[in-house]
Amino acid sequence: MVRRGFVFLRLFISVIALSVVIPTVHPTPVAAFTARNLMYGSQGYDVDELQSRLRLLGYYWGDIDGDFGWKTYWAVRTFQYNFGMKVTGEVDMATKLKLVKATPNWHYQGSRGGNSSASTTQSSSSSGGSTGGSTTSSTAAPAGASASFPASVNGLDQSDLNLMAHVVYGEARGESFEGEVAIAAVILNRLHSDKFPNTVPGIVYSPGAFSCVDDGQVNLTPDATAKKAVMEAVDGWDPTHGALFYFNPAKTSNAFMWSRPEIITIGNHIFTD
Amino acid sequence: MLHRATWVAAGVLAVVAVGTTVGYWGYDQKQQKDAFVRAAQTQYESSFHHLVNDVRDMRTELAKSMLTQDHASFDTHLSDISRLCYAAEASLGRLPSDITPSSNLQVYLHRVDSQVQSWMKHDKTPGDKDVRQSLNTLYAQSGTFVSQLGQIQSQLGNQADAWATGAKSGQTVGFAADGLRRVDRQVASFADNPLPQAPKPTAGANQTLQKQPKITANQAIKSVAKVAGVSGTGWQAKLYRGGLPTAYFNVKGTVQNRHISAEVSQSGGHLLTYYDDRPVKSSKYDFATAATDATKWLKAQGYGPVQRINAMQYDHAAMFTFAPLVNGIPVIGQPISVHIALDNGHVVGFNAAQVYANPVGKVPNAKLTVAQLRKRLSPDFEVKMAKQVIVQDENRNYIPAAAFYGTMKQETYCIVLSAIDGAEVKIDHLT
Structure with a gap:
């Protein structure tokens, strides 16, 4: 009798231990939309979840990458239309609630896209529990967003942007x-x-267009500032006001360069028409 | 005696050995350098051959387009002219840029390309009088430089130093380089002929701005400092384009290790650009809230009504692009950018220079509705959203148009069609 009691006790302790250990080792994530609204351009775990829920319903066909792009936008609009909601393409609380209700079998399966930082930020935001449970938006965006350029900006693809960053x-x-x-702007003005x-x-x-290409410095790895400078130029900032050429007056004796009408001097460079 | 001679001989041998090694190393270095130079010159020769062949073939296609009366064949020849111009431009771009820094030949080829593309776009026929006249002009002009380039090409294999670096000037010299320079100078005399010049962007701006009151440098500093939320003490403003209606103050200042750079128009005191280079290290601020804030901020700066047309995140900054509305219709080509730092929600970037550089003048009435234009789209294109817009045509005139957003093969595109004649204004591949 006492022996049987020990067996039950051991069994009980084992069940308790497993119920503690298993969730610790393999935590079961919960539905984790935060309170923030999502729109074209949003990034982060919320978008990751939005995409996977929409994919589960058959509205989304792109990568689960945590980037709210056009494919996500169309999927949201179609979902809103089919569920009798106002078609805005933006994800507010009503849309999120409707989406969660429509996907009761959805389970978090980890970030499957390239935006790894998006998934790393979800742990704290998802602690709020179910949809709308968290009121903070502090983990909304990926921490490593500066690491790489978007796939395409204003008609320029990632390889163009990277090359420009190398030159800058x-x-x-x-x-x-x-x-x-200004250097990035000159490249765009030439384009x-x-x-x-x-x-x-x-x-x-x-040949001869940029000295950094001639001396091989174009192959140095650009830093975050150079990349950001490229993004600003592509977004429209042109401090040179249309300059096609520039030169360092301390290093250039080129008669053609000196003959060009100066537009502006920024740092060590004179920018010309 | 013998011992001494041995030492001397050993020394001599050592010197000879070291000298031979150094000599061989130097010879090897020279050989490598020469090989690099030859490789570069071979590349130049290859590009030059391609260039000459492309412009020669382009001229042949010009002749064919003049000879044919068949519309379909005419379009084929125009298409070939465009293709060959593009190829010739690419070949020219692979030659040393200091040979033709003014790029007259490049400009000429580009304009011929644009001209024939415009004819194809507007469905011009070989019988159109203006087309025939232009083709005659282009054929005559191209004959001059095709002949000269051909002469240089024929000598390429026979003469050394076709491309060399000048000892004093550092510029590319040699008979091929010099010949190409001469051709480029000659093309300059007729580079402007093929196409009517597009109006300068400031033409409309001049009319708009010249009526507005002028501000001083101090006023410019104050207006920028107000945006930054500081006093602006010690800041500087420098006037550019003085005397012109588009003159502007470049304002620079520092606030707690942040550099503020902004531009304010002298006429009217409009804030054109504003940039704060403060590093943003985290993303605590909500993106959608930032979008709302950006709209409110623009309104506070006097911009409105506007419509948000693009949004993205980069380096912990939300970057929004707005289009001003004219009679409720968004104007494409006058982007207004607002950047919000996602650590505290403050504006760190703003650019509305294009609003003043390309003001909207009188826009002609639309002759085609959005529904009518929709029928002109490819059946492969699934339209998901359509709206009226105002865009600039190829001559940079504002025209009414319709923008169709949709998908084809799971990729998103925006097709803009003119509401005047249904012509395609542009197609953008969206991400």
């Missing part, structure tokens, strides 16, 4: 931030001019 870093590291933006090749690589690798 090779030509203007040590200059002010505005000075770095829009009929005097230069029609592609970013064509402009950059035109």
Whole structure:
């Protein structure tokens, strides 16, 4: 009798131990939309969850990457339309509640996309529990967003942006931030001019066009500031007001460069028409 | 005696051995350098051959387009002209840029390309009088430089130093480089002929701004400091384009290790750009709230009504793009950017320069409705959203248009069609 009691006791302790250990080792994530609204351009775990729920319903066909892009936008609109909601393409609390209700079998399966930082931020935001449970938006965006360029910005793809960042870093590291933006702006001005090749690589690798290409400094890895400078230029900031050329007066004796009408001087560079 | 001679011989041998090694190393270095130079010159020769062949073929296609009266064949020849111009431009871009820094030949080829593309777009026929006249002009002009380039090409294999680096100037010299320079100078005399020039962006701006009262440098500093929320003490403002209606103050200042850079128009005192280079290290602020804040901030700056047309996140900053509304219709081509730091929700970037550089003048009335234009789209394109917009056409005139957002093969595109004649204004591949 006492022996049987020990067996039951051991069994009881084992069950208790397993019920503590298993959730610790393999925690079961819960539905984790935060209170923040989502819209085109949003990033983070919330978007990751939104995409996977929409995919479960058959509305979304893209990657689960935590980036609210066009594919997510169309999926949200279609969902809103089919569920009799106002079609806005933006995800407010009503849309989230409707989505959670429509996907009762959805379970978090980890971030499957390339935006790893998006999934790393979800642990604290998901602690709020169910949809709308968390009132904080402090973990809304990925921490490593500066690591890489978007796939495409204003008609330029990631490889163009990367190449521009290499030139900016090779030509203007040590200059002010505005000075770095100015170099990126010159590349864009050339791209829009009929005097230069029609592609970013064509402009950059035109023999003699950039000294950093000639001396190999274009192959240095650009820092975050150079990348940000490229993004600012692509977004429209042109401190040079249309300059096509620039030169360092301390290092250049090129008669053509000196003959060009000066637009502005930024740091060590004179920018010309 | 013998012992001494041995030492001397050993020394001499050592010197000879070291000298031979250094000499061989130097010779090897020179050989490598020469090989690099030859490789570069071979690349230049290859590009030059391609260039000459492309422009020669382009001229042949010009002749064919003049000879044919068949509309379909005419379009094929125009398409070939466009393709060859593009190829020739690419070849030219692979030659040393210091040979033709003014890029007259590049500009000429680009304009011919644009011209024939415009003819194809507007469905011009070989019988159109203006087309025939332009083709005649282009054929005559191209004959001059095709002949000269051909002469240089014929000598390429026979003469050394076609491309060399000048000892004093550091510039590319040699008979091919010099010949190409001459051709480029000659093309300059007719580079502007093929196409009517598009109006300068400031043409409309001049009319808009010149009527507005001018501000001083101090007023410019104050307006920027107000945006930054500081006093602006010690800041500087420098006037650019003085005397012109588009003159502006470049304002620079520092606040707690942040550098503020902004531009304010002299006429009217409009804030054109504003950038704060404060590093943003985290994303605590809600993106959607930032979008609302950006709209409110624009309204506070006097911009409104506007419509948000793009949004993205980069480096802990929310970057929003707005389009101003004219009679409730968004204007594409006048983007207004607002950047919000996602650590505290403050504005760290703003750009509305294009609003003043390309003001909307009189927009002609639409002749086609959005529904009518929708029928002109490909059946492969699934339209998900359509709206009226105002855009600039190829001559940079504002026209009414319709923008269709939709998908094809699971990729998103925006197709903009003119509401005047239904012509395609542009197609953007969206991400």
